Amino acid sequence: MPPASAAPQPTEGPALGKRKERCESAAGDGSGAETILDGRDTSPANLKRIKTAYDRNGLVCVSFLAAAKCDDLILEQWKHVLLKQEWAEEYRMKVRARDGTVLDVDNADHRREFLKSVVGPLDTKTRKMMETGWPLHRGFGACCDPAVFHLEGVWGIRQDPDLYQIASTIAEEDNLWVDVNRSIQKLPGQGENEFLHFDFNPFMRQAMMAGGGGDQGPKGVCGKACYTPSRFVYVEGTHTDQFQTEFVTEYKEHYPNVKMSDKKFGLDAKKPDPLELAARKRVMLVPAGSLVIWHPRLLHGQMKTPIRDPVEYGTYVGFFPAGSRQAYYDKCQVDELQDRLNSYLFGRMPTLWPSFDTVNFHPKKFENFPHLLQAYIKKLGPGHPMICTRIAGAGHAVPAIKPMPLLGYQPPALSDLGVSCAREWATTAMSVCV
Numbered sequence: 001m002p003p004a005s006a007a008p009q010p011t012e013g014p015a016l017g018k019r020k021e022r023c024e025s026a027a028g029d030g031s032g033a034e035t036i037l038d039g040r041d042t043s044p045a046n047l048k049r050i051k052t053a054y055d056r057n058g059l060v061c062v063s064f065l066a067a068a069k070c071d072d073l074i075l076e077q078w079k080h081v082l083l084k085q086e087w088a089e090e091y092r093m094k095v096r097a098r099d100g101t102v103l104d105v106d107n108a109d110h111r112r113e114f115l116k117s118v119v120g121p122l123d124t125k126t127r128k129m130m131e132t133g134w135p136l137h138r139g140f141g142a143c144c145d146p147a148v149f150h151l152e153g154v155w156g157i158r159q160d161p162d163l164y165q166i167a168s169t170i171a172e173e174d175n176l177w178v179d180v181n182r183s184i185q186k187l188p189g190q191g192e193n194e195f196l197h198f199d200f201n202p203f204m205r206q207a208m209m210a211g212g213g214g215d216q217g218p219k220g221v222c223g224k225a226c227y228t229p230s231r232f233v234y235v236e237g238t239h240t241d242q243f244q245t246e247f248v249t250e251y252k253e254h255y256p257n258v259k260m261s262d263k264k265f266g267l268d269a270k271k272p273d274p275l276e277l278a279a280r281k282r283v284m285l286v287p288a289g290s291l292v293i294w295h296p297r298l299l300h301g302q303m304k305t306p307i308r309d310p311v312e313y314g315t316y317v318g319f320f321p322a323g324s325r326q327a328y329y330d331k332c333q334v335d336e337l338q339d340r341l342n343s344y345l346f347g348r349m350p351t352l353w354p355s356f357d358t359v360n361f362h363p364k365k366f367e368n369f370p371h372l373l374q375a376y377i378k379k380l381g382p383g384h385p386m387i388c389t390r391i392a393g394a395g396h397a398v399p400a401i402k403p404m405p406l407l408g409y410q411p412p413a414l415s416d417l418g419v420s421c422a423r424e425w426a427t428t429a430m431s432v433c434v
């Protein structure tokens with residue numbers, strides 16, 4: 001392994017503390033620096049600080065996970081997801097010490113060395129080995145293997161009382177459900193320098209409000225807990241009603257083809273940008289152990305993980321007002337609570353994301369680029385039970401891959417916060433609410 005670079009190391013030093021840290025802005029001049037608030041101080045004064053920052057900027061970063069906890073969560077991903085890939089032997093990942101010996105994720109004596117090897121920064125040979133054996137959705141950096149939705153440590157984050165208090169304070173909602181969302185495992189060099197987008201359709205929201213249909217925009221909060229250093233690309237203050245009104249007024253004429261049924265909206269770099277949003281884009285450097293929480297209306301983007309950075313590990317964690325949403329049923333004909341329960345009780349992917357997009361086991365684009373899918377079918381080897389067929393638009397069967405059921409799956413334990421009886425839904429069922 002190469003010597004450690006100047007990149008922040010996630011496994012050393014406490015991630016928590018009373019001190020306020022600063023994230024450098026992309027400009028590097030400190031002008032856009034974000035204060036990291038203490039996510040473990042739930043005093044009224046600190047909750048007010050967190051909410052004030054969130055309301056003003058559209059996002060807030062809080063220290064949240066101790067360094068040892070981050071390490072546990074990284075190892076959990078390796079144990080239950082990354083080392084459980086079904087690829088044929090020659091494609092499987094082996095984590096090695098400096099002297100070349102293979103390290104055992106279950107051996108406590110290997111813990112430090114194992115973490116060092118899988119966090120990096122990675123040498124080229126190790127990175128290539130990991131690219132070959134990495135799960136599906138490698139380019140995005142967050143797979144949809146069923147196991148990833150129900151890791152015990154991640155359920156611990158979802159049920160964290162301090163996080164719930166922060167989320168309910170800033171969302172101004174006492175009764176929230178947590179996302180059943182995916183974990184992040186993003187290799188250096190992966191990801192796209194994607195242009196800015198909203199995870200909803202601002203034109204539709206504005207039209208509905210103008211027509212007396214109320215606010216049909218997204219509710220709750222979005223979040224990302226980072227076990228290793230990460231980034232968040234965004235444009236400050238774009239979540240407010242004032243900005244949204246201005247945005248729709250200024251950009252409507254440049255985007256005449258947006259349909260009211262569109263669920264998301266992305267800016268086009270080739271079109272006019274009257275509010276100079278591209279120039280206002282900022283990159284928040286998110287230290288290991290932090291949680292970045294952003295408003296679901298905030299304009300944001302993505303970027304490639306720099307090749308010399310550590311591997312990004314973390315999990316998405318968001319909250320929204322409790323209760324099955326009609327739009328969920330309309331999209332997939334399954335009640336949202338029923339789907340959450342099925343996912344939790346049987347260890348399956350949920351049917352939809354919180355945004356109502358379909359959860360795809362493999363990237364959707366594989367359906368249009370069969371050679372990409374074929375590369376993964378080849379890695380599974382002939383006759384593997386994950387290889388199946390699907391009926392394509394033209395009515396003929398084409399190759400596909402499906403997830404393996406989780407053998408011996410036990411739903412992670414839920415705390416009192418994580419469980420509440422849904423008597424109106426069924427007498428014996430428990431709702432995975434948080």
Ligand SMILES: [Fe+2]
Pocket residue numbers: 197198199300
């Ligand atoms: Fe997004």
